Amino acid sequence: MATAATTDAGAVLRVEHMTMRFGGLLAVDDLSFDVRRGEITALIGPNGAGKTTVFNCITGFYKPTEGRLTMRRGDGSHWLLERMPDFRIARHARVARTFQNIRLFGGMTVLENLMVAQHVALMHASWYSVAGLLGMLRYRRAERAAVARASYWLDKIGLTERADDPAADLPYGDQRRLEIARAMCTGPELLCLDEPAAGLNPRESAALNELLLSIREVDKTSVLLIEHDMSVVMGISDHIVVLDYGRKIADGTPQQVREDHAVIAAYLGVEEDEETEALREVEQEARP
Amino acid sequence: MAAATGGGGAVGAALRDASIAGLIALGLSIFMIGLRTEATAGGLTIATRWPAVALVGVVVFGGRLLMNLFVWQSAQRATARAARPAKATRSVPWLGKAFGIAMLALAVALPVLLPQLMPDKNRYVLDLGILVLTYVMLGWGLNIVVGLAGLLDLGYVAFYAVGAYSYALLALNFDLSFWACLPLAGLLAATWGVVLGFPVLRLRGDYLAIVTLAFGEIIRVVLLNWFTVTGGPDGLSRIPRPSFFGLEFDRSDAGFAAFFGLEFSPMHRIVFLYYLILALAMLTFVVTNRLRRLPVGRAWEALREDEIACRSLGLNTTTTKLSAFSIGAMFGGFAGAFFATRQGFISPESFTFIESAVILAIVVLGGLGSQIGVVIAALVMIGGFEVFRNLEEYRMLVFGVSMVLIMIWKPRGLISRRVPTVFLKERKAIDASMVAQGEGH
Numbered sequence: 001m002a003t004a005a006t007t008d009a010g011a012v013l014r015v016e017h018m019t020m021r022f023g024g025l026l027a028v029d030d031l032s033f034d035v036r037r038g039e040i041t042a043l044i045g046p047n048g049a050g051k052t053t054v055f056n057c058i059t060g061f062y063k064p065t066e067g068r069l070t071m072r073r074g075d076g077s078h079w080l081l082e083r084m085p086d087f088r089i090a091r092h093a094r095v096a097r098t099f100q101n102i103r104l105f106g107g108m109t110v111l112e113n114l115m116v117a118q119h120v121a122l123m124h125a126s127w128y129s130v131a132g133l134l135g136m137l138r139y140r141r142a143e144r145a146a147v148a149r150a151s152y153w154l155d156k157i158g159l160t161e162r163a164d165d166p167a168a169d170l171p172y173g174d175q176r177r178l179e180i181a182r183a184m185c186t187g188p189e190l191l192c193l194d195e196p197a198a199g200l201n202p203r204e205s206a207a208l209n210e211l212l213l214s215i216r217e218v219d220k221t222s223v224l225l226i227e228h229d230m231s232v233v234m235g236i237s238d239h240i241v242v243l244d245y246g247r248k249i250a251d252g253t254p255q256q257v258r259e260d261h262a263v264i265a266a267y268l269g270v271e272e273d274e275e276t277e278a279l280r281e282v283e284q285e286a287r288p
Numbered sequence: 289m290a291a292a293t294g295g296g297g298a299v300g301a302a303l304r305d306a307s308i309a310g311l312i313a314l315g316l317s318i319f320m321i322g323l324r325t326e327a328t329a330g331g332l333t334i335a336t337r338w339p340a341v342a343l344v345g346v347v348v349f350g351g352r353l354l355m356n357l358f359v360w361q362s363a364q365r366a367t368a369r370a371a372r373p374a375k376a377t378r379s380v381p382w383l384g385k386a387f388g389i390a391m392l393a394l395a396v397a398l399p400v401l402l403p404q405l406m407p408d409k410n411r412y413v414l415d416l417g418i419l420v421l422t423y424v425m426l427g428w429g430l431n432i433v434v435g436l437a438g439l440l441d442l443g444y445v446a447f448y449a450v451g452a453y454s455y456a457l458l459a460l461n462f463d464l465s466f467w468a469c470l471p472l473a474g475l476l477a478a479t480w481g482v483v484l485g486f487p488v489l490r491l492r493g494d495y496l497a498i499v500t501l502a503f504g505e506i507i508r509v510v511l512l513n514w515f516t517v518t519g520g521p522d523g524l525s526r527i528p529r530p531s532f533f534g535l536e537f538d539r540s541d542a543g544f545a546a547f548f549g550l551e552f553s554p555m556h557r558i559v560f561l562y563y564l565i566l567a568l569a570m571l572t573f574v575v576t577n578r579l580r581r582l583p584v585g586r587a588w589e590a591l592r593e594d595e596i597a598c599r600s601l602g603l604n605t606t607t608t609k610l611s612a613f614s615i616g617a618m619f620g621g622f623a624g625a626f627f628a629t630r631q632g633f634i635s636p637e638s639f640t641f642i643e644s645a646v647i648l649a650i651v652v653l654g655g656l657g658s659q660i661g662v663v664i665a666a667l668v669m670i671g672g673f674e675v676f677r678n679l680e681e682y683r684m685l686v687f688g689v690s691m692v693l694i695m696i697w698k699p700r701g702l703i704s705r706r707v708p709t710v711f712l713k714e715r716k717a718i719d720a721s722m723v724a725q726g727e728g729h
Contacts, residue, residue, distance in 0.1 A: 059600060090602035097600050105593035107723030108586075109708045109716075115583075116590040117601050122583040132582040133575065139582075147710065154712075163712040166722045186601055 011072065012037040012190050012222045013058065013095075018067030020053050020246075027053045028064070029246040035190065035239075037074075040216055040223040042233045044257075045243035046266055051226045052100060054243070055194055058224070059097045060086035071095060073189055091120050096188035098179045100195050100226075106168030110159055110178060113167050114150035117185035122146055153181040157211065173204040177211065184215065190222050191215065197229040205229060209236050234258070242266070302356035310349030317344040384703075388660055395421070395566055399559045414558050418565055418630065420670045422623055425569040427650040427662035428576055429619030434648065435657035436585065437612035438592025438726015440497045443484070443504025444647050447477040447617040449511060449639035451624020456524045456634055457517070466530040470625050477621020478614040480507075485613035489606055504644050511636040523635025530629045532560060561630050568626060572619045573659060579615070581709045588612050589657075589709075592726035646670075653694060655701025656725060664702055 013035040020028040028050045035041045043051050056062040058069060058081060069081040071093040079093035089095050105113050115122070125142030126132030132139045154160045157177040162170060167178060176196055183191055196212075197205050213236055215221050227233045233240065233254070240257045242250040249262040257263055322341040325332045398417055402410045426448060433441045454473040458464045464472075484503045488496050511518045518524065529537065535544040537557035544560075545552040579585045587608045590598050598605055628634050650669055654661030672690075676683045698704060704720035 061596075061599075086599045087602050087604050090600055099597070099600070103594050103597040103600075105590050105597065107593055107706060107718055108589060109711070109718070111710055111712050112586060112589075112708055115710055116586050116598070116603070119583050119587055119590075120602050123587075126582055126584075129579065129582050129584050132584075133578050135578075143710075147712070151712065160712070164708065164714050164716050166718045168722045182601070 010034075010036045013224065014068075014070045014072070015054075015058070016068045016070070018054070018057060018064045018069065020050070020057055020062060021065045027246050028057070028243075031067070031243070031246070031248050033241045033248060033251055035222055035224050037072075037222050038216065038220065039238035040212060040225065040236050041239045041241065042237040043224065043226045043241050043243065044228070044233055045249075048245075049243040050246040051243055052194060053246075055097065055192055055224075055226060057082070058089075059095055059192060060084055060089040071190065090186060090188075094187065094189040095192060096183035096186045096190070097192040098176075098183050098194055098196060100198065102172075102175050102179055104167040104175055104179055104182070107166060109164050110154065110167055110170070111147070111150055111163045113178060113182050114153060114185045115146055117182045118146045118149065120186075149185060153185055156214070157181045173200050173207075176200065176204075177208070180211065180215075184219065184221070188221060190224060193223065193225040193227075195226050195228065197227055197232045200229075202231075205232060208232065212236055299357070302353055305356055306349050306353035309352040310345050313348035314341065314345040317341045384660055388663075391660075391663060392570075399562055411555065411558060414555075414562055416671060416674055418558075418562050420666050421562070421565040421569050422627060423647065423650060423666040423670050424663050425565065425572050425623045425626075426620060426647045427654065427666055428569065428572045428659060429616050429623065430647050430651050431616075431654075431657060431659070431662055432576060432579075432588070432619075433612050433616040434651050434726075436580065436592065437588040437609065438656075438724065439488075439609065439612065440500070440726070441613075441616070442497050442501035442641075442644055442648065443507075444500075444616070444620055445639045445641070445643040446484070446504040446507035447481060447620030448624040448627065448643065449507050449636075450477045450480050450617075451621030452628040452634050452638070453511060453518060453524070453624075454621065455625035455628045456527045459528045460524065460526070465534075466528065466625070466629050470622060473625035474618040474621040477624065478618040481614035481617025482610050484617075485610040489609055501641070501644075504639075504641060508636050508639050511639070518636075521635060521637075523633060523637070524628075525633045527628050527632050527634065529557065529632060530560070530564065561626075565626055565630075568622055572622070576619075577659065584608070584611060586709055593724045649691065653691065653701055655698075655703040655705075655720070657706060657723075658701065658703035661701055661703035 011034040015034070016032050018028055018031045019026070031050075031054065033041075043054060045051055053062065057064045060081060064082050067082065071079040071081055071089075073079070073094060079089070081089055081093055081095070084093065090097075105116060108116070122139075122142055123129075126139045151160065151163075154163055157174075157180070159170070159174060159178060159181075162174070167175065170178060176199075180191075180193065180196060183193075193212075197208055200208060209232055212223055212225070212232075216223060225232075225237075237254055240250070240252065240254055241248060242257060242260070242263050244262075244266040249266060250257050250260040252260070318341055321344060322337055324335045324337060326335050395417075399414060402413055406413065426444070429447075430441065430444045433439050433444070451473040454476045455466070455469045458469045458472060459466070484500065488499050491499055512521055514520070531537070532544050535542070535547050537544050537554075537560065539552050540546065543552070544550075544556055550556070580589075587598065587603050588611075590601075590603065591605060591608055591612075595605055598608070627638070631638075646669065650662055650665040653669065654663070654665035668690075669687075673683065673687060676686050679686055694702070700720035705717040706720070706723050707717050708715055
């Protein structure tokens with residue numbers, strides 16, 4: 001009980017018994033895991049394991065069929081994510097996300113993308129446009145602060161030179177990094193990244209590792225990421241959760257996961273009865 | 289610029305080709321156009337029309353040259369262009385701003401210049417100016433919804449109608465002045481914008497367009513059938529004319545002319561109406577331009593680019609869409625109130641679907657989101673329509689063909705570049721090919 005309490009204090013996001021059904025398809029089956037504060041947690045699993053569904057439930061794009069998702073913010077407030085619409089999750093629970101297929105505002109400049117991310121604060125400062133329309137100092141100061149924050153992130157992802165170019169004009173790797181910076185500009189406490197290294201070359205992938213580590217260390221933001229690129233997953237994760245067919249088959253440090261039978265079975269593919277064997281083993285461990 | 293970098297060869301080849309075409313045309317037209325037999329008293333005589341022949345030669349030469357330079361690019365130029373990296377941004381030309389200022393100066397000076405330049409057509413041109421400015425204002429209003437927020441609205445005329453009937457009914461029944469009614473008309477139109485906004489929030493693409501289209505028709509049908517209030521097809525007449533801070537434009541001793549010691553002229557009212565709509569249009573311009581640079585405007589454009597990404601960043605897409613609908617509708621309502629006071633008579637006939645289509649055509653032709661583009665398009669569509677008046681029934685044909693040609697030449701509208709709302713070092717315009725068009729296009 002005491003250990004449970006300590007892990008509880010360290011969890012920024014707690015997923016409990018989450019199930020997601022699409023008609024007859026069980027995409028996520030009774031999944032529970034924690035994302036600990038100040039750590040990088042990776043969610044891995046073969047294609048179709050339900051990773052993106054978990055993400056969509058956490059960020060409110062889907063409503064889970066069952067289960068509870070609790071976000072604990074640094075100020076001590078609790079937010080039950082399964083009850084909130086998506087934009088409120090980003091706004092109040094401070095969960096930001098990126099997308100598997102990049103969703104930038106292509107026709108807007110790189111800087112504008114980062115300004116839209118600070119919409120909530122700026123809207124407040126402009127008194128819902130009234131102060132902004134009158135050109136009041138209050139709004140101009142807020143806008144300068146927003147540009148400064150955007151510049152900080154541009155500097156961090158190395159895109160300061162391209163700040164005034166349209167986002168759609170950037171190379172693929174830069175777009176990935178810009179999307180992360182845009183999510184960070186919302187001031188999140190939990191950053192959810194859906195395959196950030198997809199389509200990146202090894203050098204870009206290494207730069208991404210640097211960026212994510214810096215987000216953890218410097219910006220004190222917890223990270224939850226879905227990834228297939230094992231150099232990223234094993235290199236930077238503090239904690240890994242493995243999904244297969246919507247169920248959690250392993251949960252632990254990179255070292256533990258690497259040696260787990262069920263994970264090896266799921267990834268390398270084994271005879272069917274061997275896999276059921278492995279899964280049964282997992283279930284027995286889970287139910288002491 | 290492109291031709292110059294392509295080398296003198298391309299221009300030389302174009303000139304050579306155009307000269308050959310011109311000479312062929314000249315040779316052919318000597319017989320086909322230059323010589324003509326005419327039946328005269330003494331039998332057939334040959335009449336010559338050399339100026340027409342020369343004209344044909346020049347037109348073919350010029351046309352061929354222009355087509356060579358700008359439309360049919362030679363293979364060499366195409367490869368040169370392909371080798372160059374696609375240029376997405378260009379420095380914002382000062383030209384756009386200068387053009388805007390020049391247009392505004394011209395618009396302000398027009399009533400003063402006209403009596404000197406064409407005294408006989410003074411009234412006609414000013415009336416046309418009022419009409420064009422009304423459409424400019426409507427175009428700017430619709431541009432918020434269609435151009436910035438990317439929500440295709442085919443029923444914009446409904447808000448124009450709400451504004452017009454609001455003013456007419458308030459003025460006739462409660463004896464309110466134009467200046468008191470103007471904000472009320474805008475407010476009522478904005479309310480109806482929200483009312484329309486709610487059901488269409490979840491709709492995308494074609495469905496959005498169909499529902500807005502239906503909304504426009506519903507308003508018109510209600511106006512047509514609610515006889516006791518709107519007067520049905522008879523419309524509302526004797527709508528009060530606007531006064532100059534309480535001074536009526538009439539012959540009485542308390543009138544505008546008498547107060548300022550001027551000789552009475554019916555032109556005073558026209559000039560006043562002209563400046564009124566100019567001021568209203570400029571208000572629309574300034575407010576829209578400011579809003580675009582504010583968070584709400586950026587949210588509209590972000591919504592046009594990617595709604596899902598907007599939600600992931602904490603933007604409430606519901607209120608963002610509703611704000612676009614209501615602010616767009618408000619300016620439509622202002623324009624409607626102006627329309628009612630200018631005409632003195634309104635009926636549902638003035639608010640048919642074709643009006644929505646014309647306003648939308650102005651926005652699309654001008655370039656989605658472009659303010660200057662709307663001005664040019666309104667001038668071309670409303671002013672141009674008048675210029676071709678003596679073509680009579682062919683007017684629609686010319687109109688249609690020219691629209692098709694413009695859309696082939698500039699598929700994203702006349703001014704199809706987007707100017708960023710904020711910049712770090714340099715404000716560079718963004719090419720339309722990068723910019724999303726939003727829902728329903």
